[in-house]
Amino acid sequence: MEVAPAYKSRSGWNALLPQRIAKNQAPKDRRFRTVVVGAGYTGLAAARRLAELAPGEEVLLLDAATIGEGASGRNSGFLLINPGEPSANAAGFAGDWAVRQIALVQAGLDWLRQLVEIYSIDCDWQESVPAITAAATSRGEESVRATCSRYQSWAIESKEYRHDELRRLVGTGYYRYGIQSLTRALVQPAALHRGLADSLPDAVTLLENTAVNSFSGEAPFRLQTSRGEFVADRLFVTNNLHARSLGIARNRMIGIYTYGAFTPQLDEAELSPLGEAPQWGALPAHRMGTTLRKTMGRLLIRSGDSYERELDPDKVRAMLARLYRDRFPGMRTHEFEHVWGGLTAVTHNGAFYFGQARPGLFASVGCGGAGVTRGTIHGKLLAELACGSQSTLLTDRLALRGPNWLPPEPFRRMGATAQIAWEQWLAGAER
Numbered sequence: 508m509e510v511a512p513a514y515k516s517r518s519g520w521n522a523l524l525p526q527r528i529a530k531n532q533a534p535k536d537r538r539f540r541t542v543v544v545g546a547g548y549t550g551l552a553a554a555r556r557l558a559e560l561a562p563g564e565e566v567l568l569l570d571a572a573t574i575g576e577g578a579s580g581r582n583s584g585f586l587l588i589n590p591g592e593p594s595a596n597a598a599g600f601a602g603d604w605a606v607r608q609i610a611l612v613q614a615g616l617d618w619l620r621q622l623v624e625i626y627s628i629d630c631d632w633q634e635s636v637p638a639i640t641a642a643a644t645s646r647g648e649e650s651v652r653a654t655c656s657r658y659q660s661w662a663i664e665s666k667e668y669r670h671d672e673l674r675r676l677v678g679t680g681y682y683r684y685g686i687q688s689l690t691r692a693l694v695q696p697a698a699l700h701r702g703l704a705d706s707l708p709d710a711v712t713l714l715e716n717t718a719v720n721s722f723s724g725e726a727p728f729r730l731q732t733s734r735g736e737f738v739a740d741r742l743f744v745t746n747n748l749h750a751r752s753l754g755i756a757r758n759r760m761i762g763i764y765t766y767g768a769f770t771p772q773l774d775e776a777e778l779s780p781l782g783e784a785p786q787w788g789a790l791p792a793h794r795m796g797t798t799l800r801k802t803m804g805r806l807l808i809r810s811g812d813s814y815e816r817e818l819d820p821d822k823v824r825a826m827l828a829r830l831y832r833d834r835f836p837g838m839r840t841h842e843f844e845h846v847w848g849g850l851t852a853v854t855h856n857g858a859f860y861f862g863q864a865r866p867g868l869f870a871s872v873g874c875g876g877a878g879v880t881r882g883t884i885h886g887k888l889l890a891e892l893a894c895g896s897q898s899t900l901l902t903d904r905l906a907l908r909g910p911n912w913l914p915p916e917p918f919r920r921m922g923a924t925a926q927i928a929w930e931q932w933l934a935g936a937e938r
């Protein structure tokens with residue numbers, strides 16, 4: 508089992524930013540009160556909140572990759588407030604389960620907005636760009652209409668878009684119906700990820716390009732890393748799927764790769780077939796569908812799902828070019844400047860593994876979709892849990908159930924690949 512992701516291509520978002528010098532200087536001290544493993548949105552939030560709650564406490568934050576290159580800098584930049592877990596039953600809440608879950612994720616969004624303002628993080632944070640959930644098929648339309656009714660029952664207003672309105676907005680007649688999604692902001696995700704990492708409190712030492720290979724069982728924990736041993740009284744595991752290789756949630760998560768691509772910078776003539784709005788985002792009506800964004804003078808497309816293994820980049824390029832052509836046949840070319848894969852952790856019931864695993868060992872992993880806001884609030888609450896803080900949000904988070912058990916290989920693979928194939932078929936032209 509790999510200890511950390513090893514992607515075949517750079518994140519397109521990160522490649523668009525100026526070069527950044529990674530924090531590669533290993534500290535002289537080898538012993539820290541707290542070590543956090545994984546500097547995605549979850550780990551960054553946990554490390555920041557720990558430093559806020561326990562001033563003077565030195566925190567070491569380790570990441571196997573460089574900031575901007577993990578999934579946190581590879582995603583599509585939709586900051587969503589969707590209730591993450593699919594049903595009241597999974598959540599363990601009563602009738603107001605969605606409202607309480609939305610409040611959790613909203614708190615993640617609010618904290619991010621505050622940090623972006625305080626530290627002037629230049630990440631193209633946009634709250635007024637149209638972000639819709641769009642359906643291309645009758646089945647998709649049915650599902651989006653059902654979603655719209657759900658929003659109404661949660662007292663969330665959602666604008667509806669007819670076929671002709673969608674065509675005007677996004678420039679393609681591919682979609683028949685849409686609603687305003689639960690996206691509350693759109694960002695340049697690698698810029699947000701970098702900005703959060705580069706504005707950490709002084710008490711946090713960030714060390715990039717450092718993979719944690721293993722750790723010993725009891726506090727103080729001895730961590731074996733690619734830069735030697737570190738010792739920690741408290742350990743936070745926030746490296747999502749790869750927590751499995753550290754013995755956490757081993758039988759609770761699978762890895763699903765999905766894929767993104769950017770066109771080159773388009774000139775005015777090429778941008779006009781992409782609709783009258785200068786920027787927009789479109790999420791699919793099915794979870795195996797295709798996401799699009801018109802942003803920074805380019806088209807972003809995200810689609811495809813593969814079990815545990817990253818597909819060959821040439822095949823991904825061809826697949827994404829086909830989906831782009833299907834939607835915008837009139838474009839001069841369907842070429843991409845950047846194509847990349849990204850890994851998400853998927854649990855059977857959509858739930859996170861969250862809490863204290865044993866004395867001194869805290870973990871929040873299992874973050875799939877909506878991970879920018881959900882990962883952030885989970886990291887923050889994990890630090891609050893460790894520091895003994897109390898709040899309604901934390902109580903609500905602790906009431907959520909954990910992820911379901913998954914069968915071992917080869918049954919896991921067989922089940923997951925069959926489910927992916929079935930859902931891809933169901934998604935049809937939403938892909």
Ligand SMILES: Cc1cc2nc3c(=O)[nH]c(=O)nc-3n(C[C@H](O)[C@H](O)[C@H](O)COP(=O)(O)OP(=O)(O)OC[C@H]3O[C@@H](n4cnc5c(N)ncnc54)[C@H](O)[C@@H]3O)c2cc1C
Nearest residue numbers: 545547548549571577579582583584585719849877878879
């Ligand atoms: C293509 C794509 C599009 C997406 N679109 C969206 C979107 O629009 N909106 C949204 O909210 N979410 C989206 N997501 C999901 C989102 O990116 C994730 O849910 C989010 O990044 C999870 O954050 P995290 O901090 O929990 O994990 P990660 O971002 O995966 O961070 C974990 C970190 O741990 C590090 N690590 C792993 N193993 C080790 C180790 N052994 N030692 C040290 N470090 C280690 C990794 O390098 C990584 O930086 C998308 C994901 C992908 C791949």
